[in-house]
Amino acid sequence: MPTHFKGDPKTVLALDTFIKFTRAASALENRLAHHNVLGDLTMTQFGVLETLYHLGPLCQGAISSKLLKSTGNITLVLDNLERHGLVRRERDAQDRRMVNLSLTPKGEELIARIFPLQAAIIAEELAVLEPAEQELLGRLCKKLGLGKQADPAVNRTLSSSEEPH
Amino acid sequence: MPTHFKGDPKTVLALDTFIKFTRAASALENRLAHHNVLGDLTMTQFGVLETLYHLGPLCQGAISSKLLKSTGNITLVLDNLERHGLVRRERDAQDRRMVNLSLTPKGEELIARIFPLQAAIIAEELAVLEPAEQELLGRLCKKLGLGKQADPAVNRTLSSSEEPH
DNA sequence: CGATATTATTTCGATATCAAATGATTTGAT
DNA sequence: ATCAAATCATTTGATATCGAAATAATATCG
Structure with missing residues (x-):
């Protein structure tokens, strides 16, 4: 038991x-x-870079809800990414409450290089399950993740979300 | 996609x-x-109490590997639990490198009270899956969790482990 | 137009988390 | 008996994480 x-x-x-x-x-x-593919990047930092890489510029709130992290947390993670010159912050000219985020060339080069490596490692780890089992696991997880709510959310990136948090 | x-x-x-x-x-x-059942307890603190509750006194290293957390982390978590009078630390008389952990009466009272509540909430959340689906999910997760290793580990508590980390 | 509500971000305090370094103790091998 | 290696716990420093409160900008409504 x-x-x-x-x-x-x-x-x-x-x-x-x-x-x-x-x-x-x-x-x-x-x-x-x-596996150390991420080097000095943390998982969340990787998630931020990956999201910007695949979805293009976003504001902080959007990153926050996509990664299911608090806005306060994202502020800190972005501080660190910005300090390392991987991400750029710019006040939105139209709505000055927002901060638009984009990858710097350095950030883009980095994520373009390591994302495929991380993807390969994930594939390697998942390989203990047959394709059919993976599909099944995905379906069960989706159901579990959505919980007792009907509203179907669409996932678009390695860690995106439209779900409430 | x-x-x-x-x-x-x-x-x-x-x-x-x-x-x-x-x-x-x-x-x-x-x-x-x-759901707020844990009150001021964090998940890890709950995990420590629950493990001691179900397995009895253990040393820190054992807790650390059962919860898949670093020993440094467990030291801090125990500091906080001890400060709140929920856990007792005692140097082992035989091997003075070890610290034996046990629940105080207050800690035992607390975990005995909230564990069933947490269990009920988990059951409620999992209820979006049929029993057969839960069983299947469990089997897939076990396989995924063990990864490319043969050595079969036995899980004994809500968060126990014998796995390498 | 102006008060109020909403939205976005930051700040703050507490806890978690890891890896690496350190200190203490035990065990093992000579 | 002693010294080297292994084991266990703690400390340290950096980052993460949350929730709540504060701040700032915008939108809305009467």
């Missing part, structure tokens, strides 16, 4: 599933981090 | 699956956090 919980079978099954799900996420994340 | 990556179909499928998987993990984590 993967859990010590004594309760109704529905809850036991749910806990069991949850444990395996959560642990797989941690293990996979750790393994990806150890 | 959920990804903008142009490459061989294997990689595209893997990326697509990875996105859904990762996003489901984030979304679920966020939703659980918003």
Whole structure:
């Protein structure tokens, strides 16, 4: 038994599933981090660069909701990316509340170089599952991720989102 | 298409699956956090209490590997738990390098009270999947979590592990 | 037009997280 | 018995992360 919980079978099954799900996420994340493809980039920094690379310039709020991170967090992550000269911030001329984000040439060069490497490593890690199993896992995760809401969200990048958070 | 990556179909499928998987993990984590059952406890603090509750006293290294967190991190998390009087640290008399951890009465009372609540919420969130789907998801996640290694690890608690990290 | 509401970002304080370095202790091998 | 290597925990420094509160700009409505 993967859990010590004594309760109704529905809850036991749910806990069991949850444990395996959560642990797989941690293990996979750790393994990806150890492949060292990202160099000094953190996962979130990579996510920001990747999102800008694939979707073009965006404002901070958009990045925040796509990555499911707080706006305060994104501010800090962007500070660090900007400090390293990978991202540019510019106040929007029309709506001066917004800050438009874009990749610098250096940032674009970097993400163009490492994204395919990261993709290859992800493919390698996922290869323990057959294509049909991957498809199935994707379908179950999508359902689980959306939860008890109908509104269908469309995912567009390696870490994009339209979901509420 | 959920990804903008142009490459061989294997990689595209893997990326697509990875996105859904990762996003489901984030979304679920966020939703659980918003249920507010844990009060002031963080997820990791809850994990520590829950592990001690179900497995009994352990040393820090054991907690660290069960939760897939660094020992440095666990040191800090335990500092905070100890400060709140939920956990006790005692140098092992036999091997004085180790620190044995146990729940205080206050800690035990707390985890005994909130664990069932958290379990119920998890069950509620997982309920978007049929029992058979949950079972399937669990099996796929287990395979993915173990990765390209043979050594079968046994999961015992809500967040336990014997895996390398 | 002006008060109010909404939206976007930043700041702040607390906690988490890792990797690397350090300190303490034990074990093993000579 | 001693010294080298391994093990366990802590510290340190950098980054992440959240939520709440503060700030700033814009939009809306009466």
